[in-house]
Amino acid sequence: MKRTRILLALLLGTFHIIATASRCNAAEVGDTQPTKLEIGDGSKWQFLNGPWTQDAGGVISPPNKPNLHGRAFYTTDDYADLTAEFEFNGNYRETGTGAAALIFRAKDANHFYMVYFPWGGQQLRAKHFWAQVMKVEGDGYLRGIKSVWVPGVPSETDRWFKVRLEVKGPTIELWVDGRHALRVTDDTYKQGAVGLAGYGWYFFRNVRIAGKKTPLKNWDAGQTIPVHHFTVGLSSENMPSGCLAPNGDVLLAAGNQLVRSKDKGRTWAKPETLPEKLGAITDYGNTIFRTSKGRLIAQLWQNREVTKKPVPEISISESTDNGQTWSDPVPSKVAEGWPAIPAKLTCYGPLLETADGSLLRFQLARAQAPNEPFTDVRTWGAIHCKAFAIRGTDGGKSWSAPIELDRPSWSGTPRGQVPGSLDFTEPTGVAIGNKVTVLIRPVYSPMMWQCWSDDAGATWDAATRATFPGYAQSMVRTRSGAILCAHRYPQYCVNVSRDDGLNWDAGTIIDYPAWAMGCMVEVEPDVVLATYMNAQRGMPLLAQLIRVTPSGIKPIPR
Numbered sequence: 331m332k333r334t335r336i337l338l339a340l341l342l343g344t345f346h347i348i349a350t351a352s353r354c355n356a357a358e359v360g361d362t363q364p365t366k367l368e369i370g371d372g373s374k375w376q377f378l379n380g381p382w383t384q385d386a387g388g389v390i391s392p393p394n395k396p397n398l399h400g401r402a403f404y405t406t407d408d409y410a411d412l413t414a415e416f417e418f419n420g421n422y423r424e425t426g427t428g429a430a431a432l433i434f435r436a437k438d439a440n441h442f443y444m445v446y447f448p449w450g451g452q453q454l455r456a457k458h459f460w461a462q463v464m465k466v467e468g469d470g471y472l473r474g475i476k477s478v479w480v481p482g483v484p485s486e487t488d489r490w491f492k493v494r495l496e497v498k499g500p501t502i503e504l505w506v507d508g509r510h511a512l513r514v515t516d517d518t519y520k521q522g523a524v525g526l527a528g529y530g531w532y533f534f535r536n537v538r539i540a541g542k543k544t545p546l547k548n549w550d551a552g553q554t555i556p557v558h559h560f561t562v563g564l565s566s567e568n569m570p571s572g573c574l575a576p577n578g579d580v581l582l583a584a585g586n587q588l589v590r591s592k593d594k595g596r597t598w599a600k601p602e603t604l605p606e607k608l609g610a611i612t613d614y615g616n617t618i619f620r621t622s623k624g625r626l627i628a629q630l631w632q633n634r635e636v637t638k639k640p641v642p643e644i645s646i647s648e649s650t651d652n653g654q655t656w657s658d659p660v661p662s663k664v665a666e667g668w669p670a671i672p673a674k675l676t677c678y679g680p681l682l683e684t685a686d687g688s689l690l691r692f693q694l695a696r697a698q699a700p701n702e703p704f705t706d707v708r709t710w711g712a713i714h715c716k717a718f719a720i721r722g723t724d725g726g727k728s729w730s731a732p733i734e735l736d737r738p739s740w741s742g743t744p745r746g747q748v749p750g751s752l753d754f755t756e757p758t759g760v761a762i763g764n765k766v767t768v769l770i771r772p773v774y775s776p777m778m779w780q781c782w783s784d785d786a787g788a789t790w791d792a793a794t795r796a797t798f799p800g801y802a803q804s805m806v807r808t809r810s811g812a813i814l815c816a817h818r819y820p821q822y823c824v825n826v827s828r829d830d831g832l833n834w835d836a837g838t839i840i841d842y843p844a845w846a847m848g849c850m851v852e853v854e855p856d857v858v859l860a861t862y863m864n865a866q867r868g869m870p871l872l873a874q875l876i877r878v879t880p881s882g883i884k885p886i887p888r
Contacts, residue, residue: 403525410521412541428530448820458776470556474836575652667731717754806850818846
């Protein structure tokens with residue numbers, strides 16, 4: 331009898347388990363019937379920065395406006411776990427850059443996750459495709475949780491990419507064109523609305539969301555996207571140069587004009603005209619700088635191709651009244667030994683000072699062989715460039731010949747006798763005592779290049795690849811030791827290192843202009859003024875104030 335009761339209990343338990351599983355499976359099947367996102371008359375959507383449309387073929391388009399970041403939220407359903415499948419197509423328009431994204435778990439129009447696919451002109455030519463998971467936390471910045479290069483996926487415009495996204499609990503997993511792209515965990519947002527977003531010109535089709543859904547409640551339809559940039563009265567035709575004057579004024583110069591702020595970048599005076607003897611101030615040539623001893627100087631550069639001499643002409647002008655007036659330029663002594671190829675070197679970025687007082691200025695140049703048949707930059711490997719530094723140890727009275735930044739060795743060949751990389755364009759760096767780390771814009775590499783010197787720029791190690799992509803960058807190291815690199819792609823992005831440049835975060839998109847060339851100045855402890863060129867080149871420069879905190883960078887409202 332006892333054995334019979336045990337057998338009966340086991341049978342009843344098994345029946346209960348099977349029945350429960352059957353109910354669960356039925357519920358999952360019923361709840362995961364995919365919803366196809368369609369714009370329709372727009373009544374089920376909230377649009378930010380203009381309405382979206384859908385054509386007869388089912389292609390969804392954002393507002394047809396240049397230099398615009400748009401968002402569209404489907405405000406009918408609320409999802410926790412979900413599977414999304416969709417296609418997107420990116421277009422290369424007048425801004426030269428773009429992005430497409432799918433939003434999920436949106437609490438409102440400024441708190442959500444999204445999978446983000448950026449593109450840009452140089453990235454397309456260099457043939458590397460990137461996928462990102464971003465988190466938006468209310469202040470308008472797009473913070474990277476993870477960013478990966480997806481091997482095997484071509485990087486092209488006017489091409490439909492197929493995407494699959496699976497979200498289960500804190501796990502986010504992504505595939506592109508059948509290739510696994512990334513897997514990451516984050517538990518900030520548990521559930522919310524889905525939607526579409528992007529920058530520039532892009533399209534979606536066949537957007538399907540599967541998962542257990544409930545009606546979306548308490549959606550705030552009154553929000554807008556925060557914007558933190560402001561304009562500074564200098565033209566975007568020139569890359570700016572900036573520093574703090576000895577009295578604490580923030581100075582920015584571009585072309586023949588200088589602007590100053592007496593309140594750490596919050597407000598700006600009208601532009602002042604610089605004396606003709608300073609020439610055009612641009613970080614592609616002449617630049618202003620304040621040394622650790624409080625000297626406010628301008629380094630003036632005339633390339634040897636212009637001067638018709640074997641070395642360029644370099645001179646120093648100095649201001650003793652915080653940039654109100656400037657001395658006549660004093661010629662510097664320039665060492666012989668400049669390379670035959672490249673024949674013309676162009677300066678890039680500001681002066682850099684190490685702990686021992688050494689000054690460094692970086693250069694780049696195209697190193698093309700004579701009669702090279704392949705000159706189209708879209709042909710991978712067609713364009714060759716090198717990067718160098720010149721060094722002064724006496725306050726700018728004299729300068730060394732160019733020192734190549736990539737100094738590889740080889741089996742049986744000592745360092746310095748092997749030519750350096752041909753993939754280097756614009757170098758910028760920061761000093762960590764007498765150690766220097768430089769990030770270099772690549773021509774074709776999927777990541778930026780990074781070079782190191784342990785002796786204040788006198789010698790350099792072999793180049794390495796950094797962990798993130800970027801072009802047209804500027805850098806600063808704050809008093810707390812954080813290193814910020816602001817750059818073009820994806821959009822206008824800032825990556826941060828907190829271990830002296832060894833490791834970098836996944837990046838934070840803070841704006842969308844295509845032209846990122848600019849400068850970064852720490853205006854007070856861990857507050858950085860980032861200035862960058864406007865996508866509309868004839869318009870004034872753009873700028874933002876950024877606070878560096880232990881948890882990341884944050885915008886400072888003006």
